[in-house]
Amino acid sequence: MAAVRSGRSLTETLDAVDADLRPGVRALASDVMRRLGSALALRARLAPRVPPPPVDALLLSALALLLPDDSGATPYPEHTLVDQAVAATRRRTPAASGFVNAILRRFVRERGTLLEAVRRDAVAAFNHPLWWIERVRQDWPTQWRDLLAANDRPPPMVLRVNARRGSAQQYVQRLAAQGRAAQVVGPQAVWLAVPCAVAQLPGFAEGDVSVQDVSAQRAAPLLLQRPLPHGARVLDACAAPGGKTAHLLELADLDLTALDVDAARLQRAQQTLQRLHLQARLVCADARQPGAWWDGRPFDAVLLDAPCSASGVVRRHPDVRWLRRAQDLSTLARTQAELLDALWPTVAEGGVLLYVTCSIFRAEGEQQIDAFLQRHRADGALLDAAAPGHLLPLPENGIDRSDPASVVGDGFFYALIRKPAS
Numbered sequence: 001m002a003a004v005r006s007g008r009s010l011t012e013t014l015d016a017v018d019a020d021l022r023p024g025v026r027a028l029a030s031d032v033m034r035r036l037g038s039a040l041a042l043r044a045r046l047a048p049r050v051p052p053p054p055v056d057a058l059l060l061s062a063l064a065l066l067l068p069d070d071s072g073a074t075p076y077p078e079h080t081l082v083d084q085a086v087a088a089t090r091r092r093t094p095a096a097s098g099f100v101n102a103i104l105r106r107f108v109r110e111r112g113t114l115l116e117a118v119r120r121d122a123v124a125a126f127n128h129p130l131w132w133i134e135r136v137r138q139d140w141p142t143q144w145r146d147l148l149a150a151n152d153r154p155p156p157m158v159l160r161v162n163a164r165r166g167s168a169q170q171y172v173q174r175l176a177a178q179g180r181a182a183q184v185v186g187p188q189a190v191w192l193a194v195p196c197a198v199a200q201l202p203g204f205a206e207g208d209v210s211v212q213d214v215s216a217q218r219a220a221p222l223l224l225q226r227p228l229p230h231g232a233r234v235l236d237a238c239a240a241p242g243g244k245t246a247h248l249l250e251l252a253d254l255d256l257t258a259l260d261v262d263a264a265r266l267q268r269a270q271q272t273l274q275r276l277h278l279q280a281r282l283v284c285a286d287a288r289q290p291g292a293w294w295d296g297r298p299f300d301a302v303l304l305d306a307p308c309s310a311s312g313v314v315r316r317h318p319d320v321r322w323l324r325r326a327q328d329l330s331t332l333a334r335t336q337a338e339l340l341d342a343l344w345p346t347v348a349e350g351g352v353l354l355y356v357t358c359s360i361f362r363a364e365g366e367q368q369i370d371a372f373l374q375r376h377r378a379d380g381a382l383l384d385a386a387a388p389g390h391l392l393p394l395p396e397n398g399i400d401r402s403d404p405a406s407v408v409g410d411g412f413f414y415a416l417i418r419k420p421a422s
Helices: 010-014 022-034 036-046 053-065 078-092 094-109 111-118 122-126 130-139 144-150 168-177 216-223 243-251 263-275 328-346 366-375
Strands: 157-161 182-184 189-192 209-211 232-237 254-260 281-284 299-305 347-357 382-391 412-418
Touching (some): 022 036, 022 053, 036 122, 053 078, 053 094, 078 094, 122 130, 157 168, 157 243, 216 299, 216 347, 216 382, 254 263, 263 281, 347 366, 366 382
Parallel strands (some): 232 254, 299 347
Antiparallel strands (some): 157 189, 182 189
16 A cells, blocks of 8 residues: 555555465455545544554555445454554554554444545545546546446456367366356356466466456457468567467467567566467567667558556556546557557558557547547548447446356457558
């Protein structure tokens, strides 16, 4: 909590946690991030002053974990949580243990009144920054409440079965032999009823399966919907950490270049490809500067999974909403436009560019593509109706966590742009 409030991502922070402790720490931290707006409002009412960052982080974590869930139940016995929070404070900052004890016990005594008071505040009620709430309401005026609520639900665990090594139905049978309930929810997609560590998945280390959300699994089939010839030249720009790169190679024999500006993340892509027994040409460079990495030979297909706000994957990364700032959107939108304009000349005549963001914000989706098409009317950029546009992380008929039909993908945007053949 202290690290995230200082500007570091939860993923980066968890990398430093002992591997055996990491799943539990991730679960606790994610719960806290999903309730941080309420915890901040409560702390403001309960504490006469803001305590030092380490104490404040522990206090906010405890308050968040004392909040009731949708059913009205609290996830942990309140007396145990208060006792453990005070004990942790005593170990770290002994002088503050009495302060933390007093605040938490007062909250337990006055919970009903305090919750009623803070829920009049939008940030506390919806557990998102105010600018984020307003942006979602502006973009999705009839669905904004449901979208904000969806961000506070744990995501499903969906697997992508390596098409070169088996079918989704075969993998469901392998899971059943382990006593794990699962069902097919897409061409290569398998929904796992109870999430587990990847090390427990049969064949994971051998490359039989990967973890990838159902919305993210749309990218490769969309790019390949008109089959490319054997050995077709394909570019995956902004490729790291490599999930979509791998999916493309699982589905087709391609001459694929995986490009990313971040060397460390590109190394993760290399590790992913090695585990899956796949090969691509990895290049560390800025996709906005083709002169530094492109040999001038056009690509039959380009996948641009552009950097974005990640507003569509907040349920998986609940810290994102607290790390982003309103001004970040204009910076990201400018980068997205620069990437589109730089990569479009690398697409062969008759080829395609698939633009992808894991965002529900229209500025990073349909508005971005509308502006691109206006800029490129002269060179014939055409929008293909096969791409779904904005995908929202909302169920059509309510949520039943025991029903695979209720598996809801992350928020994404897809636009497929075609370059006319001469």
